[in-house]
Amino acid sequence: CGVGITYSGNDADGEKLRLGPNDYTRERAALTGVLHVLQVWDRSTPLFIGVEDKAVSLNLTKRLDSNVRFGRVNTGSCAQVYRATAAALLARSGGVTFVPFAKQGGRLKAIELAQAAHSAPPSQPSLTTNALLALRGRPLAGLTQGEAHKTVIATQVIAARKTTIARLAESIAAVGDATSRWPTPGDVWASLRSKDLHRPTREFLWRLAHGTQKVGPFWRNVKNLEHRATCLHCNGQTETMEHALLLCNAPGREIIWQETQQLWARSGLPWPDISLGAIISCGLNHFTRRNGKRDAGAARRFKILVSEAAFLVWRIRNEWVIVNEGDHAKYPTVGEIRKRWKATISRRIRLDTQLLNRRRFGTRAVNLGLFRGTWEPLRHPGSDPPPGNWWASAGFLDGMWQRRPGERVPTGQPNHESVTFSQESA
Ligand SMILES: [Zn+2]
Known part of the structure; x- marks a missing residue:
């Protein structure tokens, strides 16, 4: 009746979410997990997400336009959660890449957490979809099948190093x-x-x-x-x-x-x-x-x-x-x-x-x-x-x-008007 979430490279931390008994389907659980991650992580942080339910990652990437955004929804009872998740995805400035779940290290831990989720408070993610209104067709790290394949390969090769x-x-x-x-x-x-x-x-x-x-x-x-x-x-x-x-x-x-x-x-x-x-x-x-x-x-x-x-x-x-x-x-x-x-x-x-x-x-x-x-x-x-x-x-x-007359000679003093450095660290 729940969802388990683990973060790569960090065995200690994980989260569990409980769904109401009438809400629970595999698809809805997976989707709720994705929505939760999107909502708790800062919008500019790039994320790599592995989801157990393949249909969910497909619906959020390849089929996003046809199924979710344009409302040709065959996503059944989850339609509202799908729309909120799509909005959360589209509102992000950091990229989101879906990677295969089975290849993710934290799988067992995630399952364990999900099984223990009955002790967690019930999850009521915010289902706001405001960002959809402001949607300007910004591409997701949206994937065609060929690209998805390439991404998956590269992700596996480099998965050994967290810094990488x-x-x-x-x-x-x-x-x-x-x-x-x-x-x-x-x-x-x-x-x-x-x-x-x-x-x-x-x-x-x-x-x-x-x-x-x-x-x-x-x-x-x-x-x-x-x-x-x-x-x-x-x-x-x-x-x-x-x-x-x-x-x-x-x-x-x-x-x-x-x-x-x-x-x-x-x-x-x-x-x-x-x-x-x-x-x-x-x-x-x-x-x-x-x-x-x-x-x-x-x-x-x-x-x-x-x-x-x-x-x-x-x-x-x-x-x-x-x-x-x-x-x-x-x-x-x-x-x-x-x-x-x-x-x-x-x-x-x-x-x-x-x-x-x-x-x-x-x-x-x-x-x-x-x-x-x-x-x-x-x-x-x-x-x-x-x-x-x-x-x-x-x-x-x-x-x-040769400098032109009047051309500013850099002095090495911080000049924040013309030089903007991103000070965020991920
Ligand atoms: Zn220094």
């Missing part, structure tokens, strides 16, 4: 929020293998996605290095990758992001919020031209700039923490940091000019149209078009780094 799942979910949510398209886990993994990313940068993103960089709590158990668990710059703050890359006040971080954003702004395109998930999924952003067509050059530019910026922030942090042992007398200067940033991007552009050589690089070569689409929008707005084959001379890079 959390990072993956953050990445999917970041793309979903910025572009209203929800990539599958498979898309995220594929984007991390992109040949547009220079190998060390690609490895950095890969490790970021798996949470294998050694920060924070990792050091608590390492003798004589316990002090590395907290940020050596921000007194007593536990260091996490999010802190190191996006929140830390140590010199370097803010300037690099401001420079990156300023360079990007020349192309006149919006700069999405940069969160940890947005860095990992930087290869999945879509940009469109004025004519509505996809701008592949912008997507590639964003991918390269964001990944290189994050990686440079990380390298500079490591040099100060590890090589200079967090010595407050040995901070890099603003000038040095800016020089490193310019050198990093210049080197990447020069590497790209080499990659134009199809004879030498074969399938790894970049085509000229994409190359130009990637870099030419970084010249100052309104400046003359660059000479026909600018990539053959150094002039383009020189022009790109």
